[in-house]
Amino acid sequence: xxxxxxxxxxxxxxxxxxxxxxxxxxxxxxxxxxxxxxxxxxxxxxxxxxxxxxxxxxxxxxxxxxxxxxxxxxxxxxxxx
Numbered sequence: 001x002x003x004x005x006x007x008x009x010x011x012x013x014x015x016x017x018x019x020x021x022x023x024x025x026x027x028x029x030x031x032x033x034x035x036x037x038x039x040x041x042x043x044x045x046x047x048x049x050x051x052x053x054x055x056x057x058x059x060x061x062x063x064x065x066x067x068x069x070x071x072x073x074x075x076x077x078x079x080x081x
Contacts, residue, residue: 001020001052001054001065001068001070006018006019006020006054009054009070009072011056011057011061011063011072012072012073012074013061013074013077014056014058016056016057016058017056017057018054018055018056018057018063018070019054019055019057020052020053020054020055021052021053021054021055021062021080025053025055025062025080026050026052026053029046029050029053029062029078029080030049030050033046033047033048033049033050034049038078039078040075040076040077040078041061041074041075041076041077041078041079042075042076044075046064046078048066050064050065050066051064051065051066051067051068052064052065053065053078054070054072055080056077058081059080059081060079060080060081061077061078061079061080061081062077062078062079062080063076063077063078064076064078
């Protein structure tokens with residue numbers, strides 16, 4: 001992700017900064033999604049594989065990245081904390 005873009009992006013819910021998620025976190029979430037055990041903040045099942053993610057500064061939420069586009073919608077956030 002472009003560092004300049006990342007420096008201006010914020011969590012739409014808390015306005016905290018975001019950082020690129022570690023590969024291990026994305027792999028763990030993808031495994032949960034494949035097993036049908038991953039839900040987003042809206043309670044919907046996450047079934048599509050994540051290409052990556054942006055983690056909120058407090059480490060409690062991840063916003064998915066799909067096809068190199070961050071999905072910064074509160075309902076699409078995934079709890080990681």
